[in-house]
Amino acid sequence: MVTAMSxxxxxxxxxxxxxxxxxxxxxxxxxxxxxxxxLALTWGQTCGTAEECTDPDLLGGYGFEQACCNNWAYVAxxxxxxxxxxxxxxxxxxxxxxxxxxxxxxNHGEFLRxxxxxxxxxxxxxxxxxxxxxxxxxxxxxxxxxYGWTIRTDETRATEMLELSAVTTxxxxxxxxxxxxxxxxxxxxxxxxxxxRGTGVDDGPVxxxxxxxxxxxxxxxxxxxxxxxxxxxxxxAVTRTVSFEAAGTLAHRSLDNARGDYHYxxxxxxxxxxxxxxxxxxxxxxxxxxxxxxxxxNGHHAVADREGFMVLYPDFVNEGDTKPEGGESTIPSLVxxxxxxxxxxxxxxxxxxxxxxxxxxxxxxEDVASIRTLDRDRVYVSGMSSGGMMTSLLMGLxxxxxxxxxxxxxxxxxxxxxxxxxxxxxxxxIARAAHEAMGDHARVVPFVQIHGLQDATIPPSAAxxxxxxxxxxxxxTAGGDTTEGPFALEPAARREGIVPEGHTYTVDTYLDxxxxxxxEAWTIPQMGHYxxxxxxxxxxxxxxxxxxxxxxxxxxxxFAQHTLDGPTTEAC
Numbered sequence: 001m002v003t004a005m006s007x008x009x010x011x012x013x014x015x016x017x018x019x020x021x022x023x024x025x026x027x028x029x030x031x032x033x034x035x036x037x038x039l040a041l042t043w044g045q046t047c048g049t050a051e052e053c054t055d056p057d058l059l060g061g062y063g064f065e066q067a068c069c070n071n072w073a074y075v076a077x078x079x080x081x082x083x084x085x086x087x088x089x090x091x092x093x094x095x096x097x098x099x100x101x102x103x104x105x106x107n108h109g110e111f112l113r114x115x116x117x118x119x120x121x122x123x124x125x126x127x128x129x130x131x132x133x134x135x136x137x138x139x140x141x142x143x144x145x146x147y148g149w150t151i152r153t154d155e156t157r158a159t160e161m162l163e164l165s166a167v168t169t170x171x172x173x174x175x176x177x178x179x180x181x182x183x184x185x186x187x188x189x190x191x192x193x194x195x196x197r198g199t200g201v202d203d204g205p206v207x208x209x210x211x212x213x214x215x216x217x218x219x220x221x222x223x224x225x226x227x228x229x230x231x232x233x234x235x236x237a238v239t240r241t242v243s244f245e246a247a248g249t250l251a252h253r254s255l256d257n258a259r260g261d262y263h264y265x266x267x268x269x270x271x272x273x274x275x276x277x278x279x280x281x282x283x284x285x286x287x288x289x290x291x292x293x294x295x296x297x298n299g300h301h302a303v304a305d306r307e308g309f310m311v312l313y314p315d316f317v318n319e320g321d322t323k324p325e326g327g328e329s330t331i332p333s334l335v336x337x338x339x340x341x342x343x344x345x346x347x348x349x350x351x352x353x354x355x356x357x358x359x360x361x362x363x364x365x366e367d368v369a370s371i372r373t374l375d376r377d378r379v380y381v382s383g384m385s386s387g388g389m390m391t392s393l394l395m396g397l398x399x400x401x402x403x404x405x406x407x408x409x410x411x412x413x414x415x416x417x418x419x420x421x422x423x424x425x426x427x428x429x430i431a432r433a434a435h436e437a438m439g440d441h442a443r444v445v446p447f448v449q450i451h452g453l454q455d456a457t458i459p460p461s462a463a464x465x466x467x468x469x470x471x472x473x474x475x476x477t478a479g480g481d482t483t484e485g486p487f488a489l490e491p492a493a494r495r496e497g498i499v500p501e502g503h504t505y506t507v508d509t510y511l512d513x514x515x516x517x518x519x520e521a522w523t524i525p526q527m528g529h530y531x532x533x534x535x536x537x538x539x540x541x542x543x544x545x546x547x548x549x550x551x552x553x554x555x556x557x558x559f560a561q562h563t564l565d566g567p568t569t570e571a572c
Contacts, residue, residue, distance in 0.1 A: 133168065134166060134167060134168045135147065135164075135167050136163070136164055136165040136166070136167065137163075137164045137167070138161050138162070138163045138164070139161070139162055140159055140160060140161055140162070141153075142155075144162060144164070146164075147167075147185065148184070148185025148186065148187075149164070149167065149172075149182070149183070149184060149185060150182075150183040151164065151174075151180060151181070151182055151183075152180065152181040152183075153176065153178060153180055154177070154178025154179050154180060154220075154223040156178065156223045156225060157176075157177055157178040157223040157224060157225070158223075158224050158225050158226050160176065160177070160224055161175075161176065161237075162174065162175070162176040162180070163175040163176065163237075166241075169187055170243055170244065170245075171198070171241065171242050171243035171244055172241075172242055173239060173240065173241045173242070174200075174218050174220060174239070174240050174242070175220075175237050175238070175239040175240075176220050176237055176238070177220050177221055177222065177223050177224045177236065177237060177238060178220055178221070178222070178223030178224070179217055179218075179219055179220070179223070180217070180218045180219075180220055181215065181216070181217050181218075182214075182215070182216055182217075182218055182242070183213050183214070183215045184213050184214045184215075185213065186211045186212035186213050187212060188208035188212045188213070188214060188248075189208060189212060189248050189249060189250035189267055189295070189301055190208055190209065190210045190211065190212050190250060190292070190295055190296055191207065191208060191210075191295045191296035191297070191298075191301060191535070192207070192208045192212075192248060192250075192267075192301040192302070192305075193205040193206070193207050193208075193299065193301060193302040194206050194207075194208060194214055194244045194245055195244060195245055196214070196216050196242060196243075196244045197242070197243055197244070198218075198240060198241050198242035198243055199240045199241060199242075200218045200219040200220060200238070200240035200242075201216055201217065201218055201219070201240070201242055202216075202217075205302065206244075207535065207537065210292075210296060212250070214244065216242075218240050218242060219240070220237075220238045220240060221238040224236060245270055245305065248267055248268055248269045248270045248272075248301060248304065248305055249267070249268045250265055250266070250267050250268075250295065251265070251266045251268065251371075252264075252265055252266075253266065253364075253367060253371075255360065255363055255364065255367060256360075257354070257355050257356070257359060257360050257363070260316060260317060260318075260337040260338075261316065261317035262314070262315065262316050262317070262360040262361075262363075262364070263291075263315055263316075263317065264291065264312055264313055264314045264315060264364045264367075265291055265292065265295055265312075265313040265315075266310060266311070266312050266313075266368055266371075266372075267295070267300070267301055267304060267310060267311040267312075267313075268310050268372065269301075269304045269305045269308055269309065269310065270305045271305070271308065272308075272310075272372075273373075274372070274373050275373070276373065277373050277374065277375035277376075277378075278308065278309060278310055278372060278373055278374065278375055279308075279309040279310070279374075279375045279378030279379065279380070279559075280309060280310040280311070280312050280365070280368060280372075280374060280375075280378075280379055280380070281300070281304075281309055281310070281311050281312070281380045281381075281382060281555065281556065281559060282311075282312045282313075282314060282361065282364075282365070282379075282380065282381040282382060282383075282402075283298060283300060283311060283312070283313050283382055283383070283387075284313075284314055284343065284361070284381070284382070284383030284384070284387030284388075284390050284391060285313070285314075285315065285341075285383070285384065285386075285387050286383070286384045286385030286386045286387045286388070286409070286410075287340050287341050287342045287385055287386040288340060288341055289341065289543060290315055290341070291313035291314065291315035292313075292315075293540070293543060294313055294384075294531075294543075295313055296535065296539075296540065297531065297534050297535050297537075297540035297543050297544050298531050298533075298534045298535075298543075298544070298551065298552055299533055299534040299535060299544075299550060299551075299552045300552040302552075303550075303552045303553055303556050307556055307560070309378075309556070310368065310372060310374075312364060312365070312368060314360070314361045314364055316337065316338055316343075316357070316360070317337075318333055318336040318337055318338045318339075318341055319333065319335070319336040319337065320333025320335055320336045321333050321336070321341070341386075342386045343357050343386045343387060343389065343390040344356060344357045344390075345357075345386065345389035345390050345392065345393045345414060345415055346393075346414050346415055347393070348393075348396075348397070348414075348437055350393075350397060351397045351398065357390060358390070358393055358394055358397050358398070361381075361390070361394065362394075362398055362401055365379055365401065376564070377403060377563045377564045377565060378403055378559075378563055378564075379401060379402055379403060379564075380402060380403055380404050380405065380406070380555075380559040381394050381395075381402045381405050381406070382405065382406030382407075382408065382551075382555050383406070383407070383408065383410065384408045384409050384410065384531050384551075385408075385409050385410055385457065385458065385529065386410075387408075387410070388406075388407040388408050388409060388410020388411065389410050389411060389414075389415060389418070391405050391406065391407050391410070392405075392407060392410070392411065392412050392413045392414070392417070392434075392466070392470075393413065393414065395413070395434070395445045395447065395470070396413050396433075396434040396437040396438055396473075397437055397438075398441070399438050399441050399442060399443040399444075399445050400441040400443060400564070402445060403445075403446075403559070403562050403563050403564045404445060404446040404447060404448075404558065404559050404561075404562040405445055405446070405447040405448075406447065406448045406449075406450070406551075406554075406555040406558065406559070407447060407448070407449045407450070407463075407466060408449075408450045408451075408531065408532070408551055408555075409450070409451060409452065409455060409457070409458055409529050409530070409531070410458060410462075410463075410466070411458060411462040411463070411465065411466050412430060412434075412462075412465055412466035412469040412470060413430050413431075413433060413434035413437070413469060413470075413473070414430065414433070416430060417430050417462065417465055417466060417469060418458055418462050419462070427465055427468050427469045427472060428472060428482045428483075430469050431469045431470075431472035431473045431476065431482050432473075432476065432482070434469070434470070434473040435473050435476040435477060438477065442477045443477065443564075444474045444477050444478065444487075444512075444518065445470075445474075446517070446518050446519060446558070446561075446562045446567070446571075447470055447519050447520075448519070448520040448521075448522065448554065448555055448558040449463050449466055449467050449519070449520070449521045449522065450522040450524070450532055450551055450554060450555075451463035451521075451522070451523060451524070452524045452525075452526070452527030452528050452529065452530065452532070452545070452548070453523060453524065453525045453526075453527070454525075454526060454527060454528040455527070455528050455529045456528060456529060457528075457529035458529065460523075463521070463523075467510075467519065467521050468489055470519070471487045471488075471489050471510060471518075471519065472489070474486075474487045474518065475487050486512050486513035487510065487512060487513075487518060487519075488510065488511070491508035491509055491510055491521070492509055492510060492511045493508070493509045494506055494507065494508050494509070495507050495509075497549065499547060499548065499549055501547070502546075502547035502548065502549075503524050503525070503526040503527055503545070503547050503548050503549070504524075504525060504526070505522055505523060505524045505525075505548070505549050506522070506523045507520055507521070507522050507523075508520065508521040508523070512567075514572060515572055516567040516571045516572035517558075517561060517567065517571045517572075518567075520554075520558055522549070522554060524548050524549070526547070526548075527545050527547075527548045528545070530543060530544055530545035530548070531543055531544045531545070531551055532544075532545060532548035532549055532550065532551040532554070533545070533546060533548050533549055533550030533551050533552060533553070533554075534546055534550070534551065534552070
């Protein structure tokens with residue numbers, strides 16, 4: 001039984017002694033390593049390297065007590081063996097708080113005594129232990145760090161206990177006082193919008209940062225500005241319970257072909273069930289950007305969680321691309337396999353050769369099928385700008401893979417469609433080229449087109465051209481001529497809408513011979529060359545216009561009406 005110890009004793013010496021248990025000041029870890037002791041010592045503040053953790057000069061001034069039984073006897077003993085490194089000030093420092101030892105005995109002693117058995121033999125194992133499925137923790141630290149959680153207490157609060165209880169991946173309870181800021185472990189998908197609910201919080205969405213952490217405030221009432229005895233403090237403490245939806249996951253995978261190295265991110269929604277085939281939507285980035293920026297900016301994950309589909313973000317490795325330290329945006333190289341980070345939307349041989357961008361993207365779909373239960377009848381592709389051009393190419397080369405498509409701020413089949421709106425008859429030429437590219441796999445691919453009338457990068461007339469060209473292609477696929485077939489080149493209906501405190505928009509609907517929706521054309525008069533909707537974070541203002549209707553909502557609402565086998569009843 002330990003009765004006293006010099007604060008100058010280094011950690012490695014303590015760890016080698018059988019009568020000493022030197023552990024982190026985390027009650028759950030203390031409990032795993034305690035035997036019959038009257039007190040436990042924590043040696044040093046946080047040490048990050050082996051050298052720091054074994055250097056007495058670094059550790060000597062940091063000794064402090066955590067006692068669960070006879071603390072005053074411990075203090076008296078320290079007075080007798082005092083070293084120059086140890087100073088006991090009852091009013092300074094967290095663990096010298098006057099009520100600390102009493103609080104430990106009254107509120108924590110039973111817990112410790114109930115968990116003294118089965119100690120961890122090797123103290124080094126403690127650093128390798130993962131977070132339990134559920135845990136509780138009490139601390140008087142101003143900033144509490146445990147199992148990846150960071151809790152920052154109110155700066156005006158006196159030294160007092162903050163209690164965490166029922167901490168899981170789905171939420172936690174806090175007891176204490178003052179405004180408290182909670183940051184979760186990196187267990188959410190970056191860019192994921194998670195609904196946080198509970199007492200003392202602003203109910204609503206919180207977007208995970210680029211590490212997958214959520215940060216939100218919890219109001220525990222007015223901060224106690226005077227240290228109180230445990231019973232008094234407990235009587236005035238406020239308990240708040242906070243919950244958030246189970247997190248989806250974001251995986252990163254790589255593959256390659258003769259064109260170069262490719263990789264992708266796959267978002268799997270919360271509630272994914274491997275026994276149920278799950279649809280997937282591809283979201284292909286535009287020029288001068290990367291997949292991760294779409295992950296964080298476009299707002300697909302909340303829709304995916306609600307509707308139960310996966311989101312695949314294709315990308316490529318381009319030699320020469322750089323990313324400033326601490327910056328969010330990739331600076332594209334003008335050389336390499338993809339200058340300006342443009343997809344090659346003119347490679348009509350990609351399917352035949354199994355090489356190039358289009359083949360690589362389809363290979364990503366196959367890779368997803370190897371790790372998830374994929375609903376192959378409900379694979380959808382969408383893209384913005386250069387990604388929209390690639391979407392059009394995939395409609396032509398792989399109509400048997402993609403059930404429907406979304407073309408956002410972009411054009412029809414091949415890059416020529418982006419500049420051909422004023423060339424008489426070229427829409428028919430490109431329509432026939434797209435039909436020919438389909439070959440034996442020819443099929444009507446329903447599509448939704450979204451474009452802003454203020455787009456100065458790809459003119460709105462290119463969107464009109466794309467709609468006309470693809471409807472002509474569909475007429476050819478159905479056995480007619482470009483302008484004479486089951487698909488009228490004029491819309492059957494138009495509806496108008498407005499985003500609250502945002503932009504107006506119109507939606508033109510095109511039908512097949514059975515009256516089922518085969519195409520939609522969204523026009524947003526006030527939007528430029530942006531992804532519609534998405535995050536309102538200024539970090540992503542270069543790519544999104546959050547005042548526009550949500551592109552994530554619009555594309556999925558359209559996709560949900562279509563499968564490879566044909567339209568659903570909702571489309572007709």
